[in-house]
Amino acid sequence: MKFTDLDLSKSYTYADYLKWQFDERLELIKGKISKMSPPPGEMHQRISTILSSELYFYLKGKSCHVYSAPFDVRLSRTINDKQVITVVQPDICVICNPKKIDERGCLGAPDIVVEILSPGNNKKELQNKYEVYEEAGILEYWLIYPAEKTLSKYVLKAGQFQALRPLTVGDEITTNVLPGFALNLSEVFEDNILDKY
Template sequence: MEFADLDLSKDYTYADYLKWQFNERLELIKGKIFKMSPAPSAIHQWVSGVIFNNLFNYLKGKPCKVFSAPFDVRLSRLINDKQVSTVVQPDICVICAPAKIDKRGCLGAPDIVVEILSPGNNKTELQNKYEAYEEAGVSEYWIIHPSEKTFLSYILTDGQFQASRLLTAGDEVTTPLLPGFTLNLTEVFENEIFNED
């Protein structure tokens, strides 16, 4: 079966997703298939690397773990793979409940999800992910926009995301989920690759 053979109007589950052997990277959001962007740009990889490295170093010896894409996150409160209709591969996620981590990735909501936007992200995908993360109970959803050099976080409050103020180079990111953690956005956004055409 080829990717082109899939009926994109149909709803799929994680059980279907496990059967696919495509070259393309896919995400399943509320049963709908979204093709992921081609290989990330150098800027995307730089931003991801800086954030992952900061989180990894902070979390050494702590119960929370950090993972980077490709890493399947199955958003469901159910254990049955036939019931899971959302499988995403966030750029980075932090998981503080070891029971959610298994050999296939994460089952349930990570504590922090980090998405780094690229030109290939479409509005439907972004809206669906926002809703899926909110519904699943992701505590913090960080969105980084490399071309605009901005950082926005959504904090889950009473079951709904509340946006933080927009941060940029010169600002520092902190979170009550990781006491003492600081991410310097100048380190994230100030690199010579940002100045190349």
């Protein structure tokens, strides 16, 4: 079976997703197939590596863990994979409940999800994923805009995301999920690297 053989108007489940062996990277958003952007470029990967590394070293020896894409996150309020209709691969996620981790990834909401936007995927990240992340109960959603050198952070309050002041070079990322974690965005957006884009 090829990706082109799939009926994109149908709804699928995680059980279907597990059977697919396509070259294309796919996600399921509320049962609908979402083709992921082309492989990320150098700037995206550099930002991801810096942020993942900083989180890894901060979390070493603590109960929370950081994971980088490709890493399946099955968003469901149940523990039954057959009912999962949303499977995403966030660029970075932090998970503090080890019971959510299994050999296939994460079942349930990570505590923090980070998406690094690339040209062409802004609409998907801003609309589709925002909605499913909010519904799943993810505590914080960070959106990184490499070209603008900014980070938008959404914090879940009373079941809805609240936008905080956008952060840029010189500002520090902090989070209530990881008390004591602080990272200056100047380190994430290494100016000497990103200025060429």
